[in-house]
Amino acid sequence: MTAVEDRRLSPYTGWTRGHWTALADRLLAAAGRYRSPGGARIDLPGPASRNGRGSDGLEGFARTFLLAGFRVAGEGGADPGGLLEHYARGLAAGTDPASPEAWARPDELGQSKVEAASIALVLQLTRPWLWDRLDDAVRDRVVAWLATVIGQPYPPINWVWFRIVVESFLREAGGPWSASDVEEDLAVHASLRRPGGWLSDGAERAYDHYTGWALHLYPLLWTHLFDVTGTLCPGSLRQQWASDLRDYLDDAVRLVGTDGSPLLQGRSLVYRFAAAAPFWVGAFTGTSSLSPGLTRRVAGGMVRHFADRGAPDGLLTLGWQHAWPAMRQAYSGPGSPYWAAKGMLGLALPAHHPVWTDVEEPLPIETGDVARVVVAPGWLVSGRRRDGIALVVNHGTDHAHPGDQRADSPLYARLGYSTATVPPLGSVPDNTVVVLDADGRASHRAGFETCYTTELPGGVLAAASTGRVRWVDTDGDDSPDHGSGRSGPVVPGPVLTVVSVVRDGIEVRLARLGTADVPVRSLRLSGWPVSDATRPVTEPGAAAARTPALRSEVRSLRGFTTADVAVEAGISPLGEWTAIPFVATDGPPAPGAVFAAVVVLDRGGPDEADPSLAITADGRHVTLTWPDGVSAEVPLPA
Template identity: 70%
Template sequence: MMLPPEDRRLSPRTGWTRAHWEATADHMLDAVNRHWSPRCARIDLPGEPSRYGLVSDGLEGFARTFLLAGFRVAGGGDPALLERYAWGLAAGTDPHSPEAWPRPDELGQAKVEAASIALVLQLTRPWLWDQLDDGVRARVVDWLATVIGQPYPPINWVWFRIVVESFLREVGGPWSQEDIEHDLALHASFRREGGWLSDGEERAFDHYTGWALHLYPLLWTHLFGIPDSLCSQETRRTWTDDLTRYLDDAVALLGADGSPLMQGRSLTYRFAAAAPFWVAAITGTPGPEPGLLRRAASGVLRHFVDHGSLEPDGVLRLGWHGDWPAIRQAYSGPGSPYWAAKGMLGLALPADHPVWTDVERPLPVETQDFTRVISAPGWLVSGRLADGIVTTINHGTDHALPGDRRADSPLYAKLGYSTATMPAVTDNSVVLLDSAGAASHRAGFETVFTEEMPGGVVAGASRGPVRWVDTSADDSPDHGSGREGEIVEGPAVLVVSVVRGGVEIRLVRVDGETDARLRLSGWPVAADTRPRAEIADGVEVSVSGARLRSELCALRGFDQAGVHTGTGTSPLGKYVATPWVATAGPVARGDVLAAAVRLDRGHGVMTNPLLLWHGNEIVLRWSDGPDTRITLPDP
């Protein structure tokens, strides 16, 4: 891909301008041209098919690249980009065509792709819909109308039906006000504190909050003629306020290198994480300045382009940086990664929009060290100017409900996620180990508190009964949740985190009798060469590799230390090394154990506070700041 020269005057942080975005979009669209089906109803991309089959995957390739072509044309690109898509609409909606699409009432995945098709048809009406033959328009309406009255999962999918039926309403087709009112009510039930939304009733906080649940509402009111009787001005103001507050967190969750947080399902959508920034620009939502919105979005896109997400043939395959099939979920197919096109929505804006012409503004992590609490997902967020890494310590997200008895989802239930590490097998956990060495699970825990404290300290706690789950018989499709199986009950475990200056002090108390050992693990380091590990005095562990350092220091109660090393478990490197500390024997009921946990680029020395305790009162005495006092809940 040939990119224009960087412009460090307009874009001092990334060097990227609209011209770089256009070049990337055009390269992506050119790369899929060789994969069109004969009648252009499918884009059949290389790779292992999804569980829904090749025809569904081909429709997915069509619909998701259609998003990118539509954004490009709406923002001033060549309308000829839509020509093949017009042919595909004619063939795909013809029930007698050899390339007929499965209808949304026949295949659930078609409900997803119908929304992308309807959205782009609305966005590009003068160039595409208004130019189609009457017969083709009638068939498209008939195909889309099969969504009416159909069941939809009570998650972000509600917006797929809202978008489709709203387009049908715009073009004089059938639609159901009852459907839309039902789906809007479900969306309202997803709202949580601070402008966040959960992807359903569970504590499912991830990138879907931004690239789906904040993407569609304001875009819907902006692109479609929605009457106040269907969506009141008060509701619109609520959505605007929610997006404003969410974006304040979203820009803080980006690393200085442009990496989004590596947490949650569907990570193969990659730079779709930029979508909510563009929604704000398109709809004029108050919040981050246009230069900060572009810096955030350009940082995300450039991060993936620079790290080889586009293969040598230009195709975006399942993976993170490059091709890594293990990132797939059951619904993932070769066309799935092209939902990344949502993150290129800004191309629909004209070139003279302030988001393209204003000078880039720095991200929060590029201005100073910071900590913050994000209450809805229960995250303690820490960013450091020196290395540009953002970490979240998790005491509120597990893709489950309190009392859930499933196994942990590694994408949701770990104690830590960051912009520099991908969840591995054993990282960021506090587990009990049974006699066979099997680790316990904590999903379904209760969030005890999350709190901002004096001296730049944030603290949080979670507690719940742990369990051992044998998931070997659970062969259900992987949609990101924890798996079920035969359960062996364990005691309640309390975990408290106190974060300051990028260091987490992790306190653990087992509130029950057990003959199990306790193990606490830190951040994983992935590298193409085996990371270097150092163990000092049996209680301090440091792992370094790929300009990353993970440190773990036992402060109380642990008498063993080591490093777990695996291969082929991360898209960030061949080897993954994770430090751990553990007790040599069973942990005593009510005893408080503690360790210091840190992730950085190798700058500076980890300075641990003095740990004092008396009953349930814990004091952390920092060498350069006020004491932090924590009162543990009663057992």
């Protein structure tokens, strides 16, 4: 039976808890058709990950187990669909070394370390209805399988929480565990903390959705499900984590578009609405500063965004709205997208909880324009109420260290990301300022230095970054894709400085180049990619493209003499055709000269007059003056 929309309770999404439970049931039923005879694997169709089909089947089991656990916990243990019985069979077979469906142990396969955490988390969440009812022999085998994590090496990223969760469950179950492992992993987590409640997924400048769906999710769930007496985690640390989450959510709620789309940036985007997880963990643990109605609005908007656009259509596939295998990383298998279950953690809250009974409240972008500086990732966050698009201009994130010599990672190092666009796989990179060498190859600038990010009077945001660009031959790098750029022989180029000034959702992008020691053809500045099922409309001789939903335009303010649009097919999950407008110089740019362009992404509407631009005599500052009289002076680093 289809749930009926309730626009009184949910004026923005129409969804009630009944829509969520119905979606969960459909997802579980569709995946359950691929359950192995013993129940230990869910062998979903699609290309295998580099870990092989056995690992992928475990992934299907563990990640759908998350959703089943949330579903049953929210009903107080009621399980009319017999979900836990299916997973109990799977636990028995998967941990039996003599079973043909035996899982690779965490000390044998790295991916098992990840999936072990989902299993342990749900076993704790549903303990009275599953773990306590398992046969002693099965419990012993599960403990033995999980215990192989003890003392194992874990990369110093979000993975440390997988070991903390597993060993904490072992402790609760009376099994072996290592206090030194937990202490070591908590120290790694502490090293990942950054200003404003943000966390980097590793020592590199790796800011993405892992901040929310992993590095904020597990700590507070841990304190509420496992370490309830506080013997492992002191109260001061709990308070710190809660404060970090509140600060992070205050930013994250501004990174969601009116249509519910999360920001299309960073790796593992096939997890889709897992981006709702940090909002739910705030409600689940009572640590959120967001109201219950706003929590349901943002989380429900994300899930409905995909439900209304074909994902899921039965199964969650490797893609975004629909299947698009090119989005997968090397570690992605057919079961990977079911980490989206994290975005349905709210189902573990009972029907009488305020997140289900309070009236939905609007997103920040639905009540006014958004303008914010987020220091840790080096982002200028902007959104206009009339467009409903949230976007960031990026001068601090590249999944690299300063001075890195690798190529740019498209999902991290672009100058802009939004809730309506995604970096395509075409020949002209979007949202870049690049130097073209004599052969027309575009330069890379990952490893740049962030100069500043600041908010100025009049709602003006500004940021700058600088660094020596390079050309990288990556043809020989076939290493697994974990988010960083690729390596290869490097030809060093000149120093490139880029400044962004954003007001009312429109960016003025400035660039200045140092002296080049190699032949340079030109300087090119590209704008936002727009994608659609049909070929976008372009204007001859102009850097502008339109789809029925979006407009992207780049207008030269200073120095650029040519304008064009690159149009290609099959390079984006958002549509068959993608267009990227760009402007360029006719020849080599003069060292020290300042180049500037206006970069626009919107849903149409009135054209707005461009600001005037003046440069101080010493070339160290730029003043922009808009037609309404607002003026801003920004530094132009040498």
